[in-house]
Amino acid sequence: MSLGRDPSLRHQRELLAIVEKAAGRDKYFILLPESALGLWTPARERFWTQSLQSRALTVIAGATLINADGYDNVILALDESGSRVIYRQRMPVPISMWRPWHTWTGQSGGTPARVFENPVVEFDGITVAPLICYEQLLLWPVLHSMAYDPDLLIVIGNGWWTAGAKIVAVQRASATAWARLFSMPLVMSFNI
Template identity: 50%
Template sequence: MERQRVLIATVLASDDGKPRSVVLPESALGFWTPTVERLWRNALRDRELTVIAGAAVLAGDGYDNALVAISAQNAEILYRERMPVPGSMWQPWRMLTGESGGARAHFFGNPAVEIDGTRIAPLICYEQLIVWPVLQSMLHSPDIIVAVGNGWWTTGTSIVAIQHLSTVAWSKMFDVPLVGAVNIQAKGE
């Protein structure tokens, strides 16, 4: 809970009172639970602020890597990742062996979602590097690309930079503005 409170304080410190949205990285909220939802909605009370953040949504047979949208009035699962990283996240062979676990892939689901009247093309991490999710989203004429990632595990590599350049290229190619958020590990931590 302390981590949630620090994150909430960081978001609220940037609030200037004008209606807007704040985007937080993949996995920023950790597990999405009713307690986490209540904490955030209470913190956003009396503010015209919507937070779009990454979270893990537990399911009986695994989890969804997701984006949630939170405001004082509402909280919802906005997007479920279409293509989690094969092997480390998405493990379809588990079904064949009767095991549960791993991220679920929603290949054809939710390529564009609407929030506060804006149609967004959500892309989580690996999806920014592969063609299918981007093309599927662009077929729905989004107003903006919202790209989030989790780069804490990439220290000493160029993975975050490559992902960023890839997403910028998609944005320019389709002439769609881009908003992104990535969490990375600071040097020495």
């Protein structure tokens, strides 16, 4: 429940311990949910980079990048050499995240819609179609990604705020249906 909302180093250490336990000795990739890393800063990057030294492990996780106009909801790949953004959300939730009127009125805040950007990413020799939260429920992001014939569908979401609701279950069902429809493997990670 605190993923992405607890800024403490203690929380990052606890998250790292969960990653290391899940990875064991055989895993090369660990997928964490949307916003799992919280606000991405140079200090957090340094912590994770140093913690992953001498490990054949890549953590793929959701984070928030602050910029001059607002923020980006992203998926990062982290390993011993640092971090890189592998995906920027194309369709953030209107009004609560995406506020197009801010641009028209000269205000800042919110995250931009990147409707035609990064439908797939090349990662470790495979083509991945990533979807963050709300995008799993929309037709356009999925069809846009599938037009590039990806090898794998990864979906992440953040459902801590939906306690008692069926939103995460609907997102999981939607992602599963898309994966079946396009006959591709699916990897999911949700924060509930």
